[in-house]
Amino acid sequence: MLTLRGRVPRRGKFLSDIGIIRDGALLIRDGVIAAVGARSEVELLPESRSAEKLDVGGRVALPGFVDSHTHLIHAASRAEEYELKIAGASYEEIARKGGGILNSVKKLRAATAENLKKRAHSALRQFAEYGTTTLEAKSGYGLNVTSELKILRLHKELSAEQPLEIVSTFLGAHVVPAEYRSKRGGAEQYVALLTDKLTPEVASGRLAEFCDVFCDRGAFSVNEAKKILEAGKQHGLASRVHAEQLTRSGATQLAVQLGAASCDHLEQVSKADIRALAKSNTVATLLPGCDFHLGLKQYAPARALIDAGDIVALATDYNPGTSPTVSMPMILSLACSQLRMSPAEAIVAATVNAAYSLKRDRRIGSLETGKQADIAIFDVNDYREIPYYFGANKCWMTLKKGQPVFQKAHT
Numbered sequence: 001m002l003t004l005r006g007r008v009p010r011r012g013k014f015l016s017d018i019g020i021i022r023d024g025a026l027l028i029r030d031g032v033i034a035a036v037g038a039r040s041e042v043e044l045l046p047e048s049r050s051a052e053k054l055d056v057g058g059r060v061a062l063p064g065f066v067d068s069h070t071h072l073i074h075a076a077s078r079a080e081e082y083e084l085k086i087a088g089a090s091y092e093e094i095a096r097k098g099g100g101i102l103n104s105v106k107k108l109r110a111a112t113a114e115n116l117k118k119r120a121h122s123a124l125r126q127f128a129e130y131g132t133t134t135l136e137a138k139s140g141y142g143l144n145v146t147s148e149l150k151i152l153r154l155h156k157e158l159s160a161e162q163p164l165e166i167v168s169t170f171l172g173a174h175v176v177p178a179e180y181r182s183k184r185g186g187a188e189q190y191v192a193l194l195t196d197k198l199t200p201e202v203a204s205g206r207l208a209e210f211c212d213v214f215c216d217r218g219a220f221s222v223n224e225a226k227k228i229l230e231a232g233k234q235h236g237l238a239s240r241v242h243a244e245q246l247t248r249s250g251a252t253q254l255a256v257q258l259g260a261a262s263c264d265h266l267e268q269v270s271k272a273d274i275r276a277l278a279k280s281n282t283v284a285t286l287l288p289g290c291d292f293h294l295g296l297k298q299y300a301p302a303r304a305l306i307d308a309g310d311i312v313a314l315a316t317d318y319n320p321g322t323s324p325t326v327s328m329p330m331i332l333s334l335a336c337s338q339l340r341m342s343p344a345e346a347i348v349a350a351t352v353n354a355a356y357s358l359k360r361d362r363r364i365g366s367l368e369t370g371k372q373a374d375i376a377i378f379d380v381n382d383y384r385e386i387p388y389y390f391g392a393n394k395c396w397m398t399l400k401k402g403q404p405v406f407q408k409a410h411t
């Protein structure tokens with residue numbers, strides 16, 4: 001059992017602390033961990049005798065994954081662009097031709113809420129199959145009042161209809177939509193729509209906890225991002241930023257200044273950015289699935305971030321354009337082989353540190369007394385085999401608040 005007990009957030013050498021108990025057991029009461037420790041001790045507790053017993057047969061149990069960056073709600077895949085990318089077109093070239101995010105926006109606006117929900121339900125079942133128990137979900141394929149609110153309302157409805165916890169983020173600032181691009185001063189008008197109309201509406205409807213901006217070439221500038229994130233903060237939405245993915249924009253410095261919860265991507269991050277993050281409580285969320293899917297050679301410099309003392313987290317960035325995966329185990333494989341993180345570091349980054357970036361570390365991310373019984377059980381002998389067996393799903397069972405939400409058949 002990997003308890004991941006101990007300090008949160010974890011930096012530097014503490015990023016390897018996974019709190020192993022060789023022959024462990026947990027006592028769960030009403031979805032909360034009532035006791036955790038050596039099996040011989042937990043089994044002796046008076047309450048354990050009357051408890052329903054689940055023997056996981058020597059498999060590896062760890063906290064359910066916390067996927068702190070997803071674009072859950074979208075209408076369709078972009079497989080046609082995948083093929084163009086393989087043939088050599090860059091992500092930005094495709095975007096300029098009306099592909100990319102704007103392609104997904106067109107499809108989302110045309111989709112019914114019912115169909116979007118059906119697709120999201122299917123994805124959420126798959127997230128559970130790979131051991132994820134909590135995920136963040138961003139809007140950002142609506143980009144007008146009606147469609148952005150449609151997505152955020154779906155986050156709320158899905159939270160009530162299925163067992164995984166969804167943390168909602170408002171990403172109206174994904175890109176400037178086509179109808180504003182074509183007119184003079186359009187970008188400015190769109191930013192005003194976000195800050196003056198949508199943000200207050202999102203906040204008053206309690207439709208999101210976080211506000212996010214894609215700050216990069218072809219998306220929003222640092223100045224625009226500042227306006228949008230400050231408006232979010234005024235309305236009680238904490239900041240997250242898509243930063244330094246395609247180019248170094250300076251978004252990381254802005255994120256640190258604003259006390260953002262998370263700064264995500266960071267492929268092009270500078271040494272000064274890494275130092276600024278180290279002095280802050282802003283989490284560096286790495287998304288290697290994106291670079292893998294796009295076939296890019298430059299991954300985020302995870303070792304430099306860890307050695308400097310940044311708080312490192314990992315997430316899927318589940319989205320139809322750049323990272324169409326729900327699999328946190330695959331992200332761990334990429335973190336190990338491409339980012340040179342150890343299996344233990346990758347697991348901490350995908351659980352406690354990710355929970356910290358979502359302001360939920362007191363409740364989830366580790367298996368400790370008083371925390372929610374969110375558990376992933378893998379059919380492996382050694383936790384290092386979770387990233388080792390890449391591309392195969394070794395998750396055997398997933399529990400949310402002590403209740404199974406996924407169980408592998410034929411075992």
Ligand SMILES: [Zn+2]
Binds near residue numbers: 071319
């Ligand atoms: Zn993203």
